[in-house]
Amino acid sequence: MSSDSILAVDHLSMRFGGIVAVNDLSFAAERGKITALIGPNGAGKTTVFNCITGFYRRTSGTMRLTHEDGRAIQLERLNDFRISKQARVARTFQNIRLFPGMTALENLMVAQHNALMRASGLTLIGLIGAPSWRAAEKRAIDRATLWLDRIGLSDRADDAAGNLPYGDQRRLEIARAMCTEPALLCLDEPAAGLNARESAGLSELLLSIRADHGTSILLIEHDMSVVMEISDHVVVMDYGVKIAEGTPQQVRDDPRVIAAYLGADEQEAIAVMEGGT
Amino acid sequence: MPAPRGPGVAFIFKKALISALVALVLFSLMIGIRTEAGPNGQLIYWTRFGDLAAMVATVFGGSIVMELLRQWWGPVGTVKVIPPSVQAGLAVARRAIAPVLLIFTFLVPVIFYNQRYILDLGILVLTYVMLGWGLNVVVGLAGLLDLGYVAFYAVGAYSYALLATNFGLSFWVCLPLAGILAACWGVMLGFPVLRLRGDYLAIVTLAFGEIIRLVIINWQSLTGGPNGVSGIPRPTLFGIPLAPGPDGLSARLGIEFSPTHRIVFLFYLILALALLTNWVTIRLRRLPIGRAWEALREDEVACRALGINTTTTKLTAFATGAMFGGFAGAFFATRQGFISPESFTFQESALVLAIVVLGGMGSQLGVALAALTMIGGFELFRGLEQYRMLVFGLAMVLLMIWRPRGLIGHRAPTVFLRHSQAISSELAREGRG
Numbered sequence: 001m002s003s004d005s006i007l008a009v010d011h012l013s014m015r016f017g018g019i020v021a022v023n024d025l026s027f028a029a030e031r032g033k034i035t036a037l038i039g040p041n042g043a044g045k046t047t048v049f050n051c052i053t054g055f056y057r058r059t060s061g062t063m064r065l066t067h068e069d070g071r072a073i074q075l076e077r078l079n080d081f082r083i084s085k086q087a088r089v090a091r092t093f094q095n096i097r098l099f100p101g102m103t104a105l106e107n108l109m110v111a112q113h114n115a116l117m118r119a120s121g122l123t124l125i126g127l128i129g130a131p132s133w134r135a136a137e138k139r140a141i142d143r144a145t146l147w148l149d150r151i152g153l154s155d156r157a158d159d160a161a162g163n164l165p166y167g168d169q170r171r172l173e174i175a176r177a178m179c180t181e182p183a184l185l186c187l188d189e190p191a192a193g194l195n196a197r198e199s200a201g202l203s204e205l206l207l208s209i210r211a212d213h214g215t216s217i218l219l220i221e222h223d224m225s226v227v228m229e230i231s232d233h234v235v236v237m238d239y240g241v242k243i244a245e246g247t248p249q250q251v252r253d254d255p256r257v258i259a260a261y262l263g264a265d266e267q268e269a270i271a272v273m274e275g276g277t
Numbered sequence: 278m279p280a281p282r283g284p285g286v287a288f289i290f291k292k293a294l295i296s297a298l299v300a301l302v303l304f305s306l307m308i309g310i311r312t313e314a315g316p317n318g319q320l321i322y323w324t325r326f327g328d329l330a331a332m333v334a335t336v337f338g339g340s341i342v343m344e345l346l347r348q349w350w351g352p353v354g355t356v357k358v359i360p361p362s363v364q365a366g367l368a369v370a371r372r373a374i375a376p377v378l379l380i381f382t383f384l385v386p387v388i389f390y391n392q393r394y395i396l397d398l399g400i401l402v403l404t405y406v407m408l409g410w411g412l413n414v415v416v417g418l419a420g421l422l423d424l425g426y427v428a429f430y431a432v433g434a435y436s437y438a439l440l441a442t443n444f445g446l447s448f449w450v451c452l453p454l455a456g457i458l459a460a461c462w463g464v465m466l467g468f469p470v471l472r473l474r475g476d477y478l479a480i481v482t483l484a485f486g487e488i489i490r491l492v493i494i495n496w497q498s499l500t501g502g503p504n505g506v507s508g509i510p511r512p513t514l515f516g517i518p519l520a521p522g523p524d525g526l527s528a529r530l531g532i533e534f535s536p537t538h539r540i541v542f543l544f545y546l547i548l549a550l551a552l553l554t555n556w557v558t559i560r561l562r563r564l565p566i567g568r569a570w571e572a573l574r575e576d577e578v579a580c581r582a583l584g585i586n587t588t589t590t591k592l593t594a595f596a597t598g599a600m601f602g603g604f605a606g607a608f609f610a611t612r613q614g615f616i617s618p619e620s621f622t623f624q625e626s627a628l629v630l631a632i633v634v635l636g637g638m639g640s641q642l643g644v645a646l647a648a649l650t651m652i653g654g655f656e657l658f659r660g661l662e663q664y665r666m667l668v669f670g671l672a673m674v675l676l677m678i679w680r681p682r683g684l685i686g687h688r689a690p691t692v693f694l695r696h697s698q699a700i701s702s703e704l705a706r707e708g709r710g
Contacts, residue, residue, distance in 0.1 A: 053582065084584030091582050099575035101705025102568075103690045109565075109573040113585050116565035123593075126564040127557070145694065157694040162704040180583055 004183040005066065006031040006184055006216045007052070012061035014047050014240075021047040023240040025061070029184070029233070031068070034210055034217040037225045038251075039237035040260060045220045046094060048237070049188055051076075052218070053091045054083035065089065067183055085114055090182035092173045094189045094220075100162025104153055104172055108144035108163050111179035116140055147175040151205065169203065178209065184216045185209070191223040199223055203230050228252065236260070293340035300336035304329055318426050358550035362436075375642050382548060386541040396540045400547055400612065402652045404605055407551040409632040411601030411642040414558055416630065417639035418567065419594035420574025420707060422479045425466070425486025426629050429459040429599040431493060438506040438616055439499070448512040452607050459603025461594040467595035471588055486626050493618045505617025511539065512546060512611045543612050549613020550608055554601045555641055561597070563691045569689075571639070575706050597684075635676065637683025638707060646684050 014022040024045045029035040037045050050056040052063055052075060057263035063075040065087050072086045083089050099107050108227040109116070119136030120126030126133045148154040151171040158165060161172060170190055177185055190206075191199045203226050209215050221227045227234065227248065234251040236244040244251055251257055309329040315321040382403075389395040397660045408430065415423045436455040440446045446454075470481050493500045500506065511519065517526045519539040527534040561567040569590045572580050580587055610616050632651050636643030654672065680686055687699035 055578075055581075073420055080581040081584050081586050084582060085586075093579070093582070095581070097576050097579040099572050099579065101575055101688060101702070102571060102701055103693065103700065105692055105694055106568065106571075106690055109692055110568050110580075110585070111583050113565050113569055113572075113583060120566075123566045127560055129560075131519070141692065149681075154694075158690065158696060160700040160704045176583070212709055263558050 004031050005029060006023060007038045007218065008062075008064045008066070009052070010062045010064070012048065012051060012063065014044070014051055014056060015059045021240055021246060022051070022058075025237070025242055027235045027242060027245060028216050029216055031066075031216050032210065032214045033232040034206065035229050035238065036219045036221055036231035036234045036248075038224075038227055038261075039243075042239075043237040044240040045237055046188060047240075049091065049186055049218075049220060052083075053089055053186060054078060054080045060093060065184065066265060081205075084180060084182075088181065088183040089186060090177035090180045090184070091186040092170075092177050092188055093191060096166075096169050096173050098161040098169055098173055098176070098263070100160065102161060103158050104148060104161050104164065105141070105144055105157045107176050108147055108179045109140060111176045112140045112143065114180075138193070143179060147179060150208070151175050166172065167194050167201075167275070170194060171202070174205065176210075178215070182215060184218060186218045188220050189222060190219070191221055191226045194223075196225075199226055202226065206230055289341055289344045290343060293337050296340040297333050297337040300333050301329075304332050308332055309663065350353065369610075378645065386544050390537065390541070392636075393537070393540065396537070396544055398653065398656055400540070400544050402648055403544070403547040403551050404609060405629065405632060405652050406645050406648040407547065407554050407605045407608075408602060408629045409636065409648050410554045410558060410641060411598050411605065412629050412633050413598075413636075413639065413641070413644050414561075414570070414601070415594050415598035416633050417644075418558075418562065419570040419591065420638075421470075421591065421594060421627040422482070423474060423595075423598070424479050424483035424623075424626055424630065425489075426482075426598070426602055427621045427623070428466070428486040428489035429462060429602030430606040430609065430625065431489055431618075432459045432462050432599075433603030434610040434616050434621070435493065435500060435506070435606075436603065437607035437610045438509045441510050441610075442506060447516070448510065448607070448611055449515065452604060455607035456600040456603040459606065460600040463595040463597075463599025464592050466599075467592040471591055477493065483623065483626070486621075486623060487498060490618050490621050493621070500618075505615060505619075506610075507615040508589075509610050509614050509616065511614065512542070514542065539550065547608055547612075550604055554604070557597075557601075558641065566590070566593060568691055576588055631673075635673070637680075637685035637703070639688050640685035643683050643685030650684075653663060 007029040009028070010026050012022055012025045013020070025048065025097075027035075027037075039045050047056065051058040054075065057079070058076050061076070065073045065075055067073070067088075075083060075087055075089070078087060084091075099110065102110070109185065116136060117123075120133050121130075145154065145157070148157050151168075151174070153164070153168055153172060153175075154166070161169065164172065170193075174185075174187065174190060177187075187206075191202055194202060194258070206217060206219075207230055210217060219227070219231065231248050234245060234248050235242060236251055236254070236257045243260055244254045244257045302654055304317075304419055308326055309326060310322055312320055314324040331466045342646065363498075382399075385399050386396060389399075408426070411429075412423065415421050415426070433455040435452040435553050436458045437448070440454060440603070441448070466482065466485050470478050473481055496502070513519065513562055517529065519525060519542055521534040524529065525534060527538060557566075557587045562571070569580065569585050571587065572583075573587060573590055573594075577587055580590070609620070613620075628651065632647045633644055636647035655665075655669055658668050661668055682702040686702045688702060689699055690697055
């Protein structure tokens with residue numbers, strides 16, 4: 001395992017009653033890189049995400065997050081909101097979870113809640129409208145505006161998030177996660193439901209996030225064009241276990257991956273398997 | 278825009294006939310025949326076929342009118358073309374309504390100085406406006422359905438009554454204490470219900486309201502039980518009593534004493550308290566805590582993913598709402614001079630919740646208008662005597678058909694870049710817990 005991994009998942013297992021959703025999974029996500037987690041439907045990818053982001057309590061195993069300053073945090077010891085607040089892991093959801101009745105700008109302001117709470121002196125300083133609070137609020141609006149610009153939504157800042165087109169909502173959710181200033185950004189199928197042009201735009205956005213902020217990205221994705229284009233490292237899961245990992249090129253040529261993934265195209269998979277052995 | 282051709286005359290008549298028939302069956306016993314116990318205990322009855330016929334005819338006519346209206350209005354979702362001039366006028370009226378209402382409220386004691394009834398009604402309406410604004414924090418902003426709000430009203434009232442009668446503390450010392458105590462009870466309610474959502478939360482809060490009332494009834498040594506607490510001191514103008522005598526305000530100002538002075542004082546006191554509630558709520562909405570409340574109403578899971586502590590966020594919503602309820606309770610105690618558990622029944626919680634829902638969840642102006650409609654409207658129908666509840670209920674039903682999202686059916690953003698545009702409540706969620 002690389003010494004500069006931001007996230008090290010070690011022997012992670014998650015059971016729901018008798019069902020083993022994730023079984024003894026180990027992988028690492030490198031700092032400042034994009035790691036993709038792929039696999040057929042029901043492979044347990046989202047379960048891994050939910051364990052990492054504290055929505056599920058893992059059955060066994062460890063998940064260690066190492067910050068740039070060397071501070072290590074065991075994610076399995078934190079629960080729900082503390083993962084985002086203390087470990088600075090942000091996530092998006094497979095089915096978009098924006099605040100539909102709030103404007104795009106408000107969505108990005110809510111994401112800066114913890115910083116703003118400190119600035120507002122747990123509401124008391126804010127209630128009297130102290131200058132320090134107003135300055136902090138202005139900075140938060142500036143940051144939100146910056147992100148709206150980056151995702152090309154600045155002219156729709158005051159529109160309700162629920163009124164935005166689907167592709168814009170996807171990008172807004174990513175921007176909202178970035179407004180929490182995460183060290184690790186977990187994206188659950190960000191390209192789902194996007195057309196080819198929007199997918200290309202998304203790839204660009206993710207690459208620019210990696211380049212400009214050095215944010216490490218962990219990505220679940222079905223859209224192989226996105227995965228192959230932007231990932232530095234790919235982990236393949238099937239039935240809750242890791243079946244392969246490596247660079248996109250290595251994974252693409254791995255016969256086990258092809259067998260698992262192209263289940264529909266059995267003939268080809270068998271041919272590849274036979275050719276490989 | 279020409280109205281789309283709806284079903285013909287025959288259809289309308291058929292529909293009206295069916296409605297009239299249903300009305301005839303329903304009302305034949307309820308209205309057609311009246312029974313009463315006679316002087317010797319026997320049952321006497323007489324018929325009221327005239328009333329019955331009038332009722333059925335009304336239903337028949339009303340059904341035709343409804344159908345015609347529906348055809349004129351067009352199918353659901355038809356966009357009505359309103360001329361821009363009318364739209365502009367409406368926008369101005371909408372913006373003017375709050376300041377006009379506020380100025381009018383300030384002038385009420387001046388205009389109706391000699392009409393005790395109007396002043397008392399004004400105080401009552403303002404008390405419910407304040408309660409509505411307080412509950413609005415919990416239900417409208419944070420989306421936590423609270424059916425036991427009257428508990429905090431009771432805590433505030435009893436806090437003031439007991440502190441004042443036992444320790445002789447003044448109203449102005451007790452007011453913040455009542456708020457703090459009510460807020461503590463809000464947190465105490467909040468803890469066990471943190472994990473509950475929707476219907477379950479509603480049931481537990483309802484039970485909480487009843488528990489507080491039952492404790493008050495049964496803890497006789499402290500609260501006096503069903504007999505209540507009497508002799509609660511009247512409020513003073515920062516130590517100057519509003520009473521006849523050499524120390525009273527009127528004597529000091531050199532004017533003749535009148536009992537109306539106290540009523541006017543109470544009116545402005547509750548107005549100030551209500552405006553304080555409003556101001557704090559508006560400020561809080563623009564602070565991170567208020568935005569977190571609304572985000573919690575929209576999507577609790579997303580809140581957790583953004584690092585928002587949902588536990589403290591919910592508890593602060595309960596505490597803030599309860600605090601305002603406590604202030605209102607202290608005011609209620611000082612106004613009445615006597616309180617008993619009868620004033621704090623579930624009926625009150627339901628009324629305040631109805632005000633919030635009718636006003637449009639989360640809208641400050643909506644809540645004020647709804648309180649005026651509910652309390653004022655109820656008084657307005659007093660002349661109808663026995664039919665008052667019937668007419669009032671019907672009015673409520675029609676109002677909710679007309680405006681299913683409440684009187685003010687949109688929410689104003691808390692922050693904007695270029696222009697603030699109202700968001701339709703259809704997008705906003707009502708919250709599930």
